[in-house]
Amino acid sequence: MTLYELGEEYLRQNDIIVDKIHSLNRELKEKSGNDYIVLKGNILILYQMSRELRDTAYKLMHYYDYSDRRVYRKHSGDCFSLKLG
Numbered sequence: 001m002t003l004y005e006l007g008e009e010y011l012r013q014n015d016i017i018v019d020k021i022h023s024l025n026r027e028l029k030e031k032s033g034n035d036y037i038v039l040k041g042n043i044l045i046l047y048q049m050s051r052e053l054r055d056t057a058y059k060l061m062h063y064y065d066y067s068d069r070r071v072y073r074k075h076s077g078d079c080f081s082l083k084l085g
Contacts, residue, residue: 007060014053021046 001009024043031039 003060003063007057010053010057010060014050014057017046017050017053021050 021043024039024046028036028039028043
């Protein structure tokens with residue numbers, strides 16, 4: 001499996017989590033009180049997981065892209081590359 005394929009798998013897992021978020025958001029309308037607060041907290045955790053999956057997928061799928069590199073200068077004036085992510 002290549003890094004790109006692994007990134008695609010991360011995106012597929014993200015799709016599953018996004019579907020779960022939509023499902024829980026529909027459930028949220030029927031909840032109140034403590035149940036509402038607990039469910040909302042779970043949804044927020046899923047949003048964070050989704051974001052991390054998308055970020056990781058992007059990094060994996062673009063690991064070898066040189067367009068993500070930026071040049072920084074040391075105090076001595078020497079240049080070096082630093083891969084972001």
